[in-house]
Amino acid sequence: MKVLFISPHYPEEMQDFTRGLAEVGAQVYGVGDMPRGSLPAKVQRHLRDYLQVPGLFQEDDALRRIVAAARQLQVDRIECLWEPCIVLAARVREALGLPGMRPDVAIGFRDKPIMKERVAAAGLRVPHYARVSTAAEALAAAEEIGYPVIVKPIAGAGTADTYRADDPAELRGVLGAVGHHAELNLEEFIEGEEFTYDTVCIDGTPVFESVAQYHPKPLEGRNNEWITPAQIVFRDPYQPALRDGIELGRGVLKALGMDTGFTHMEWYRKPDGEVVFGEIGARSPGGKLVDQMNFANDFDLYREWARTVCWRSFDARPHRRYHVAALFKRAEGQGRIRRIEGLDEIRQRLGDSLVVSDILPIGHARRDWKQTLLSDGFMILRHPEYRECMARMNFAINHLRIWAG
Numbered sequence: 001m002k003v004l005f006i007s008p009h010y011p012e013e014m015q016d017f018t019r020g021l022a023e024v025g026a027q028v029y030g031v032g033d034m035p036r037g038s039l040p041a042k043v044q045r046h047l048r049d050y051l052q053v054p055g056l057f058q059e060d061d062a063l064r065r066i067v068a069a070a071r072q073l074q075v076d077r078i079e080c081l082w083e084p085c086i087v088l089a090a091r092v093r094e095a096l097g098l099p100g101m102r103p104d105v106a107i108g109f110r111d112k113p114i115m116k117e118r119v120a121a122a123g124l125r126v127p128h129y130a131r132v133s134t135a136a137e138a139l140a141a142a143e144e145i146g147y148p149v150i151v152k153p154i155a156g157a158g159t160a161d162t163y164r165a166d167d168p169a170e171l172r173g174v175l176g177a178v179g180h181h182a183e184l185n186l187e188e189f190i191e192g193e194e195f196t197y198d199t200v201c202i203d204g205t206p207v208f209e210s211v212a213q214y215h216p217k218p219l220e221g222r223n224n225e226w227i228t229p230a231q232i233v234f235r236d237p238y239q240p241a242l243r244d245g246i247e248l249g250r251g252v253l254k255a256l257g258m259d260t261g262f263t264h265m266e267w268y269r270k271p272d273g274e275v276v277f278g279e280i281g282a283r284s285p286g287g288k289l290v291d292q293m294n295f296a297n298d299f300d301l302y303r304e305w306a307r308t309v310c311w312r313s314f315d316a317r318p319h320r321r322y323h324v325a326a327l328f329k330r331a332e333g334q335g336r337i338r339r340i341e342g343l344d345e346i347r348q349r350l351g352d353s354l355v356v357s358d359i360l361p362i363g364h365a366r367r368d369w370k371q372t373l374l375s376d377g378f379m380i381l382r383h384p385e386y387r388e389c390m391a392r393m394n395f396a397i398n399h400l401r402i403w404a405g
Contacts, residue, residue, distance in 0.1 A: 001310045002048075004029045004070050006080035006089050007056065009043045011286055013302075017081055020306035022046035029073060031066055032056065049073075059088050067095045079309055081262060081283045084155075086110060100309075101259040101282060108256045109263075109282040110155045112185040115256065119277050122255035124248060126277045129187035135175050141186050142171055148189040150219075153181050162219060164189060192270040194218065194278070195242070196231075197249035197263075198285055198293065200305055200314060204258040207314040208304070209246060210293050211237035215393075225369055228397045230327040232389060233292040235320050244275045252280055260312065262305055264289075287373045288380060292324040295355055295382050322382035325393035329359070330369045331376040331402040337364050342399035346379075349399075350392055356380035359402070366404045376402050 008018040008030035019042070021028045027048040030039070036050040051069045053062045070078065070092065078098055080089035090106035093099070108118050113131040120126045130141035131154070142149045142165070151174050152162040161178050165171035178184060194217045199206040212233045214221075221229035237246060245267050252265060264285040266278035284290055284305070293301050299316040308314050331337060337360050347354060359377030360367070369375050379396055383389040 001026045001077065002029065002073060002075040003027065003077045003079055003310065004031060004051075004066070004073070004075045004092075006031045006066075006078070006085050006092075007082040008032065008047065008050075009034075009039050011082060013284065013286065013290055014081060015040055015042045016290075016302040017284070017305060018043050018046050020300070020302035020304075021079075021310065023303050024306045024310050026077075026306065026310050029069075029075060031062075031069075056085055056088065059091070062088060063091050063095065066092050070096055077309060079261070083110070083281050083283050086282055101261070105257045105259065106282065109280060112152065112154055112187075112279060115279060116187075116277070119252050119255050122251055124251050124255065124277055125274065127188040127190055129185060131183060132186050133183045135172065138171060138175055138184065138186055139168055142168070145186070145188050147171075150187050150189050151175070151178060152185050152187075153178070154183045154185050162222070164219060190268040190270065190276050190278070192268040192276070195245055195267055195269065196285060196289065197245055197265040197267060198289065199249070199253070199263045199265075200261070200301070200308055201253065201258050201263060202260050202308050202312055202314065204253055204260075206250065206253070207308065208301070208318060209237055209249075210234075210296070211242050211245060212289060212292065222370070225330055228327055228329055229373060229375075230325060230393055230397060231287065231289070231292070232326075232386075232393065233289065233296050233324045235296060235323045235384065235386070244273075245269065248275050248277060252277060256280070258282065261309055287328075288326045288378065291356070292326055292380060295380060296320065296322050296324045322384055323386050323389040324380065324382040325389055326378060326380045327393055327397050327400075328373050328375045328378045329397075329400050329402055331360075331366050331404040333404040334366065335404050337362050337366065337376065337402060338405050339401075339403040340377075341401040341403075345399055346396050349395055350381055353383050353392060354379060354381045354396075359400075376404070 003026040030050040087106045090103040116126040128145045132138040148166045163174040194214045196212040198210045200208040215230040262284040265280035268276045297318040
């Protein structure tokens with residue numbers, strides 16, 4: 001099995017997906033826009049070969065080069081889990097006649113208005129939305145939808161360039177900040193709790209499902225530096241309180257024509273109990289969610305994803321033993337890390353339930369909290385009981401302090 005894997009090194013979790021492909025017996029051929037010698041050693045040792053292209057975002061040129069190389073190699077699969085290149089991968093498959101998601105389906109997972117149109121056509125609740133390209137269109141759409149509204153890129157990922165506007169003045173300010181986008185998705189702000197629905201699918205049918213909850217909603221964490229963003233993967237996603245979200249997610253997969261691979265969806269539960277679709281990507285989640293799923297189930301989802309795309313099989317048994325929390329701490333002050341407090345107390349309180357503690361060392365420059373969820377340090381912890389997992393997560397949030405200066 002020869003697999004051409006686009007962007008085998010970035011984002012960082014792609015390095016483990018590259019490993020997973022090699023571990024299930026695939027010959028992995030990487031494609032990227034950086035020299036092979038600059039790739040992390042963790043990636044290089046799992047690659048059979050590597051194609052460097054001038055730019056992955058120069059899509060037509062990248063398509064021509066990748067198709068030519070793939071024909072010569074006689075590859076069996078084209079895979080990509082980095083959202084900006086999902087459509088490129090689909091175009092390569094189509095040109096080569098290889099199995100997997102086609103461009104029209106991939107666009108439904110990338111273009112947010114098209115996505116919502118297809119999901120709504122299946123009778124599923126989506127936020128009221130509009131595609132806009134001018135300030136006049138945005139202001140008119142906001143009046144029709146009703147404030148507050150959310151403004152985001154048509155094909156964005158995460159919360160990059162995503163803003164809330166509560167009135168026309170705020171909307172004008174937001175439009176100034178995102179003016180580099182030719183088109184925008186403007187939609188209804190959904191008040192409620194925010195969750196994920198994550199799957200690995202074979203021919204559109206989930207063979208693994210997971211649900212997580214954000215604490216607080218990502219947009220709040222992105223816009224307030226003092227917040228410590230956190231999230232919990234539920235041990236049992238099939239509990240009654242989450243079942244409506246899972247049913248919504250399954251309906252979305254069907255509406256969008258999902259094929260084989262990973263999906264990451266976000267959805268809301270309003271105070272009145274209604275569940276509302278947010279958005280979905282035909283990719284794995286970032287922000288350590290895959291690692292959290294692994295810790296919840298004591299298996300290797302990087303490898304199991306690879307097994308599904310290569311061999312159409314998911315062999316691991318989800319044990320569903322733990323609720324798993326991750327928290328992302330931001331330093332106070334600017335510059336370099338100069339003091340860390342609370343680590344010893346946290347380790348003593350959490351014991352072996354603390355499974356990952358990755359804090360920037362003293363002297364290291366702060367990360368840009370607006371550009372990376374990982375911030376200046378993160379922790380992952382787990383516990384069989386939900387309330388205790390939440391209590392331990394909050395203990396770590398409240399006791400870990402990082403100062404920079």
